[in-house]
Amino acid sequence: MPTDERRDGGRSGGGGDHGEGDRAVPRAVVTALVNYAQQLLELQEDVLSAEECLREAVRVHPEHVSARVALASLLLHSNGNAPEAERELKTALKISPTHSGALCAYAALLEGEYQDYDKAEALYKTAIAAFQQPASRPDAAPAAGGGAGGRGARVTVLCRYAALLAMV
Numbered sequence: 001m002p003t004d005e006r007r008d009g010g011r012s013g014g015g016g017d018h019g020e021g022d023r024a025v026p027r028a029v030v031t032a033l034v035n036y037a038q039q040l041l042e043l044q045e046d047v048l049s050a051e052e053c054l055r056e057a058v059r060v061h062p063e064h065v066s067a068r069v070a071l072a073s074l075l076l077h078s079n080g081n082a083p084e085a086e087r088e089l090k091t092a093l094k095i096s097p098t099h100s101g102a103l104c105a106y107a108a109l110l111e112g113e114y115q116d117y118d119k120a121e122a123l124y125k126t127a128i129a130a131f132q133q134p135a136s137r138p139d140a141a142p143a144a145g146g147g148a149g150g151r152g153a154r155v156t157v158l159c160r161y162a163a164l165l166a167m168v
Contacts, residue, residue, distance in 0.1 A: 034057050
């Protein structure tokens with residue numbers, strides 16, 4: 001399940017990583033919110049509660065890329081809110097430009113919502129290249145579909161890219 005790509009012993013330092021009252025929010029809490037939201041969605045239980053969990057995760061830990069990617073996926077697929085999903089993905093990529101999950105999700109959005117195949121292709125190529133760099137690999141599946149990180153996620157990216165090439 002999702003974890004952020006930074007490895008710092010469960011806590012993040014820095015300006016935007018604190019919750020209300022300037023308390024440090026453990027990464028495990030944010031990851032638990034993301035995991036719970038994803039379970040709600042997988043079980044098709046409660047999209048509204050899932051969205052609330054993801055928004056809270058982003059609020060308490062704005063640098064958590066996987067939370068932003070999961071929120072973007074929910075916004076796009078459950079609510080049809082492409083503009084807000086795109087903003088979340090752009091923010092995620094500002095935080096971590098080689099996060100393969102964010103790259104794939106944004107490429108899928110550009111491909112599916114805007115038919116911007118050239119930009120989608122470039123993002124898929126960047127995502128494939130990111131898999132060659134172990135430090136850039138997320139531990140989570142890409143929010144835009146796919147299996148676990150590593151080989152399964154790489155195959156998903158390659159399949160999406162091949163499908164895109166077949167369309168153009």
